[in-house]
Amino acid sequence: MDMSSSAYLSVARLGRERAPEIAELLAESFREDPAFVALFAEVPPGRASSYRTFMRIWARSAFRLGHSVFGIRDAGTLAGVVAVTPPGPQRQPISLRDLPLLPSLLLGMRLDVGVELAKAVRRPREVPRATPEISMLAVSPAHQGRGMAKELLQAAHTALAAGSDNKQVYLYTTALGSRKFYEKQGYRLAAATQAAGADVYHMVFNLPTTQGSPPCLSTL
Numbered sequence: 134m135d136m137s138s139s140a141y142l143s144v145a146r147l148g149r150e151r152a153p154e155i156a157e158l159l160a161e162s163f164r165e166d167p168a169f170v171a172l173f174a175e176v177p178p179g180r181a182s183s184y185r186t187f188m189r190i191w192a193r194s195a196f197r198l199g200h201s202v203f204g205i206r207d208a209g210t211l212a213g214v215v216a217v218t219p220p221g222p223q224r225q226p227i228s229l230r231d232l233p234l235l236p237s238l239l240l241g242m243r244l245d246v247g248v249e250l251a252k253a254v255r256r257p258r259e260v261p262r263a264t265p266e267i268s269m270l271a272v273s274p275a276h277q278g279r280g281m282a283k284e285l286l287q288a289a290h291t292a293l294a295a296g297s298d299n300k301q302v303y304l305y306t307t308a309l310g311s312r313k314f315y316e317k318q319g320y321r322l323a324a325a326t327q328a329a330g331a332d333v334y335h336m337v338f339n340l341p342t343t344q345g346s347p348p349c350l351s352t353l
Contacts, residue, residue, distance in 0.1 A: 142281070144288040147204045147214065149196035154211050155204075156192040160185050162271035167331040168307035172246050183241025190231050190238070191269070200268055203288050205281050212276040215285035216269045217293060217302065246329040253328035257335050260303045260323055264337070265293055267304035286318055294340040305335045312336070 147155065163169050164184075175181035195202055200216040256262065267289060272281045293299045304320070306312055312322070312334045320336040327333065 142205050142207055142212070142284075144203050144205055144284060147202040149193075151202075151204070151211070152192040152196060153189070155195075155202070155214050156185070156188040158211050158214055158273055159188040159191060159269065159271050161273050163188075166308055168250055168329075168333075171329040171331050172243060172250060173241055174243060175241060181241050183238050186234050186238045190234060193231070195268060201289070201292055203285060203292070205285060207276060211273075213272040213281040213285050214269060215267065215271075215289045217289045218266045218268050220263050220265050220299060243329075249328035250331070250333075253326040253331075253333045254305055256303065257324035257326075260301075260335065260337060264301050264303045265299055267302060270304070282314065283318060290338070290340055294342070299340055301337050301339055303335070303337050305333055307331045307333050 169184065173181055173184040175184070195216045199219050202214065202216040204211050205213040270282060270285060290302065293302055304315070306315065309332070315336050320338045322334060323337045324335040325332060
């Protein structure tokens with residue numbers, strides 16, 4: 134047996150105290166993403182302070198906005214994370230607590246690219262505003278190729294489908310490889326946009342019909 138398989142690792146709910154750890158995972162996972170490479174002048178190899186500030190805000194905002202966040206830990210290290218929004222329109226991701234971080238964030242960003250991307254990643258008209266969204270899915274480079282992304286995604290689908298009226302889930306990605314991965318999991322392309330040379334793929338998935346209560350998950 135392959136004991137390194139993610140089948141031997143459990144998905145568990147993450148608490149907001151894990152936000153710094155999640156931010157580090159996001160920074161490592163998305164350092165070669167086309168959108169972030171276009172947006173931040175010093176992303177490779179992902180050490181620019183503005184880029185990492187963005188990830189800190191992203192991780193903290195997920196909890197502040199009530200997203201359900203799940204993770205997989207391997208040998209004490211957070212190896213993968215997924216987050217899903219509650220149904221309905223989302224609030225603004227920037228809070229008063231984040232305001233002191235904005236100068237350092239904006240300093241390393243290409244603002245014209247940021248404006249383009251903000252328009253391109255807006256939810257398309259084809260996707261109802263009430264549809265919940267996969268707001269992050271990341272597996273660290275050291276743990277990729279072990280099925281963790283699929284397992285995390287399935288956990289998010291199960292949590293959404295159980296005991297709710299959710300029919301679909303939405304996400305967008307700017308990486309062609311990610312688009313192909315999501316298509317293999319049953320997602321379909323709802324719309325496509327482009328900004329700063331990066332393609333944005335807006336995708337939806339029909340959730341399975343599940344009866345009963347949401348799954349009981351431990352907390353990491």
